[in-house]
Amino acid sequence: MAIVEGKAYWASVTQPNTTFEPVYTVDLVVSDEVAKEFEGKGFKVKDFSLKDESGEPQYVGKAVTIKRKVNGGKTGVRPAPKLFDKDKKEIDVKVGNGSDVRVQYNVYDWEYAGRSGKSLDLQALQVINLVEFTGKASDGDELSPYADGEEF
Numbered sequence: 001m002a003i004v005e006g007k008a009y010w011a012s013v014t015q016p017n018t019t020f021e022p023v024y025t026v027d028l029v030v031s032d033e034v035a036k037e038f039e040g041k042g043f044k045v046k047d048f049s050l051k052d053e054s055g056e057p058q059y060v061g062k063a064v065t066i067k068r069k070v071n072g073g074k075t076g077v078r079p080a081p082k083l084f085d086k087d088k089k090e091i092d093v094k095v096g097n098g099s100d101v102r103v104q105y106n107v108y109d110w111e112y113a114g115r116s117g118k119s120l121d122l123q124a125l126q127v128i129n130l131v132e133f134t135g136k137a138s139d140g141d142e143l144s145p146y147a148d149g150e151e152f
Contacts, residue, residue: 001106001123006030008103009048009063011095013083013125022070024081024122026095027063028103035062041107042118050097066105068122082124094133095125102126 006028016022027048030038035045048063072078085091095101104124110117 001104003102003104004028004030004034004064004066005100005102005128006034006063007061008095008099008101008125009050009060009097011097011099011101011125013081013095013122014092016070016080023067024070025065025067026101026103026122026125027065028101029061029063032062035064038064043120064120066103066120066122081122084124084126085130086126086128088126091127093127093130095127096131096133098131099127100129102128 009027009029010017011026012024013026016024029048039045043064045062045064048060049057050060052058068078068081070078083091083093083095102125103122104126106121106123107118108121110119
């Protein structure tokens, strides 16, 4: 196993991302030096951008995707990666974009449909500096308790 540091984006650690196949995942923006190391070992590194308030893409940096599929062939259902705070206490939070993190991962080889390659399995994520997740408001989030005597 190995550890890499960077900024987390689109992290799904305690709950899997179910947009397609259920997967625990994080896009980790790393330094250019670390990105070159990953590329040199045969891993895909992508230019990572986010849209600003006006909808224009803004370059953030080089990123690697580290993930763990929920459904695992011979092993059945895989457990969620561990999530820790900076003091290595287990936490249950949504990790927001731009959080400083350390990721523990394992390299594994795969073969499927006549193709083969290497991937990075998400073992654990340690949050060093949490950026609070601010998703879209859920139904009822904007309501407050109605006080007796309040004007309607």
